[in-house]
Amino acid sequence: MRHHGEAAPSPSTPPPSSPAPARPVQTDWQALRRLFPYLWHYKWRVIAALLFMVGAKLANVAVPLLLQRLVDSMTLRPGDPRAMLVVPVALLLGYGALRLMTSLFAELRELVFAKATQGAVRSIALETFRHLHSLSLRFHLERQTGGMTRDIERGVRGIESLVSYSLYSIVPTIIEVALVLGILAVRFDAWFAGITGCALVLYIAFTVSVTEWRSQFRRQANELDSAAHARAIDSLLNYETVKYFNNEAFEARRYDERLEKLRRARLKSQTSLSLLNSGQQLIIAVALVALLWRATEGVAQGRMTLGDLVMVNAFMLQLYMPLNFLGVLYREIKQSLIDLQKMFTLMEREREVDDAGGARPLRQLQAPPTVRFESVGFAYDPARPILRQLSFEIPAGKTVAVVGPSGSGKSTLARLLYRFYDVQQGRITIAGQDIRAVTQASVRQAIGIVPQDTVLFNDTVAYNIAYGRPGATQAEIESAARAARIHDFIAGTPAGYETMVGERGLKLSGGEKQRVAIARTLLKDPPVLIFDEATSALDSANERAIQAELQGVARNKTTLLIAHRLSTVVDAHEILVMEAGRIVERGTHAQLLAQQGRYARMWELQQSGAEESAAAQEMDAVHSHGSGGAGRMFVSPA
Known part of the structure; x- marks a missing residue:
């Protein structure tokens, strides 16, 4: 029987009237809170990575300061012997050392934190896999395998992207911005810090607002991508049915309809991205012109040196380079959070059939x-x-x-x-x-069962029989196959028990699959x-024998x-x-x-x-x- 639907309520044991709903992760912060414990399991690595990150940014901010001294040191009269002694030995080597420290600290940060990232990915993927196996049959009868696997795949990948973009890009940029604003305010007048701060606020506000507006197109594209993937997987899994009814063209049309919708959604996403990038470049260009005009005026009036001008320019270039990618980073982080929410929502789906509190195993059965x-x-x-x-x-x-x-x-x-x-x-x-x-x-x-519809793993005959009792010896597998009247046939094939049965056992006839299922259950005992x-699925002669x-x-x-x-x-x-x-x-x-x-x-x-x-x-x-x-x-x- 293949009836699906809702379970009727009962005074004694009230079941859900519909498939157990998932409790959705409502906000980005909730998704981050769900992720944090998996990363904090490696807290010493997290702390070490943060320290290396701060060290890398301190070294990076020190580079323009040293560059300013290098330029000012070059304002010597021609022929002054200090030009060849002081500059190359002290400043150039120091400049090179700071550049090296910036890269070294960044690599150490990634090396130290890689284990935490991959450990969190492994833990969440395993927990999701186990949770899916714990959900009720109703869920698995109603699911779309292609779309669900796509959501899990994107969610796992989203963890790596979220950690990479936030820890390696966003947080370091925030630290660098704070350091640069402090240096400009202390070394020069408040105009430098004010112009830089206003430009940053405008830049971030513009980026966030446009990216939020754009997220609908990305979300729509993801949903259409999952739908297209699910359509393709479902069609390929039903390959024989498609062939039976000569519907290859019909399936291609249905798949193409989804691909066309996906193409339109991705075009909208790309168009809005171009708008975002153009606006960002306009804000950066105006801010750079204002700062350089202020610095040039200061040099002309004698309040600033050429080294100060070079330092301001270096700070701005160094600061706005990562900000150029802020839109991309913010979009990817938002998308990673959306993907995480989908996976966590799947993990939050309640079990329709669950063990009672304090449930104990079935008492050992000494007799039938x-x-x-x-x-x-x-x-x-x-x-x-x-x-x-x-x-x-x-x-x-x-x-x-x-x-x-x-x-x-x-x-x-x-x-x-x-x-x-x-x-x-x-x-x-x-x-x-x-x-x-x-x-x-x-x-x-x-309990052991020989079902009416036998589905096998895409593995060997031996693996599928041994699935009844993992760890069974080859002799035990063959004994079960003999009892199911399939051993002689398997032994007569070129690869014997190592023969692959194909996806869902499609290389076997219905009767052969059923005999493998019987052997599997006999092995479980x-x-x-x-x-x-x-x-x-057996003919009369085999039916009587089995x-x-x-x-x-x-x-x-x-x-x-x-x-x-x-x-x-x-x-x-x-x-x-x-x-x-x-x-x-x-x-x-x-x-x-x-x-x-x-x-x-x-x-x-x-x-x-x-x-x-x-x-x-x-x-x-x-x-x-x-x-x-x-x-x-x-x-x-x-």
């Missing part, structure tokens, strides 16, 4: 446990109940089968047992323990088993068998017939046939259909084995 569904009510959407006051028991070590038409709620039983969702009425217990009162990890550790249409293996494996397990084909449930200890979320019949195979009810009618219909297709299935099985294996497994594109 009894599983009970007690008056269970559940709905993905309040307007459409799925399960209605459902009660049944799977005795310890026994097999209970659930059958019924599509949409009756069969697969929902497995999802609730796994706690992908929580029940809204009643409760589910394992060995007498309410699964909502114990940890989710311990519940899932006790849990006390509770769920077979959700476990043999639905069914015998599954019966042997389930002999000492508590097993829930969900099936559509009734031939797979005839040996169950009890069979439940579901319809519209209720159990309408129950009993053994023989008892249900004797009742001449819904089960008997379903059996009659399936048996008549089976007789008509049996010969064709047998021929398919013979052809499959004669050609070396079923379907598409490990078929080269060539």
